[in-house]
Amino acid sequence: QKEVEQNSGPLSVPEGAIASLNCTYSDRGSQSFFWYRQYSGKSPELIMFIYSNGDKEDGRFTAQLNKASQYVSLLIRDSQPSDSATYLCAVTRGGYQKVTFGIGTKLQVIP
Amino acid sequence: DAEITQSPRHKITETGRQVTLACHQTWNHNNMFWYRQDLGHGLRLIHYSYGVQDTNKGEVSDGYSVSRSNTEDLPLTLESAASSQTSVYFCASSRDTRTEAFFGQGTRLTVV
Numbered sequence: 623q624k625e626v627e628q629n630s631g632p633l634s635v636p637e638g639a640i641a642s643l644n645c646t647y648s649d650r651g652s653q654s655f656f657w658y659r660q661y662s663g664k665s666p667e668l669i670m671f672i673y674s675n676g677d678k679e680d681g682r683f684t685a686q687l688n689k690a691s692q693y694v695s696l697l698i699r700d701s702q703p704s705d706s707a708t709y710l711c712a713v714t715r716g717g718y719q720k721v722t723f724g725i726g727t728k729l730q731v732i733p
Numbered sequence: 734d735a736e737i738t739q740s741p742r743h744k745i746t747e748t749g750r751q752v753t754l755a756c757h758q759t760w761n762h763n764n765m766f767w768y769r770q771d772l773g774h775g776l777r778l779i780h781y782s783y784g785v786q787d788t789n790k791g792e793v794s795d796g797y798s799v800s801r802s803n804t805e806d807l808p809l810t811l812e813s814a815a816s817s818q819t820s821v822y823f824c825a826s827s828r829d830t831r832t833e834a835f836f837g838q839g840t841r842l843t844v845v
Contacts, residue, residue, distance in 0.1 A: 630773075656833065664838075664839075665823060665836035665837060665838055665839050666776070666823070666836050667836070668833035668834075671832075671833065710775065710776065720766065720778055720781050720791065721766075721778075721834060722778070723768075723775050723776040723777075724775055725773065725774060725775035726775055
């Protein structure tokens with residue numbers, strides 16, 4: 623079982639819709655959770671991070687964390703073509719200075 | 734502005750040659766990481782460092798080495814390049830694991 627699992631996609635949504643990206647992790651000791659966006663040929667850049675159960679909102683983005691079920695999700699409201707990218711879920715365990723990444727979900731927003 | 738830079742951006746080398754990829758950050762971050770990114774595998778950790786003189790193996794460290802002689806630099810060396818090491822390599826740094834990691838632009842390495 624991979625430590626961090628994501629559906630590679632592509633996930634296609636129409637412009638203006640809500641895109642829902644999901645990630646599950648295997649280490650119950652994980653404490654910090656990150657969503658990175660990576661455009662084709664570019665480096666990953668942080669979209670959001672979340673540490674506590676529940677929702678965290680930042681503009682059109684909402685991160686949701688459920689530690690009991692070991693999943694974290696990213697919602698993108700009012701999706702735009704510029705949101706088309708690969709979204710990487712990343713997880714860290716307290717005390718370990720490293721991050722484990724999922725393979726990423728490719729999102730396509732159709733105009 | 735603080736930044737993290739990698740060089741070269743593109744490299745073609747022959748099997749068996751030693752190759753060094755440079756990574757330099759001006760964030761003054763203690764933590765630095767090297768990843769490789771391959772289709773179907775995502776980002777995989779090669780080596781990481783908590784600070785000067787500290788290095789640790791990651792998930793896919795065989796055939797790679799790093800050294801940390803100062804805070805700013807973490808060069809990655811492929812001792813004897815193999816075709817399986819053809820990949821895109823990313824360097825990253827972070828202040829701690831509760832804050833974001835900043836990534837360099839990446840180095841596309843082709844081993845022929």
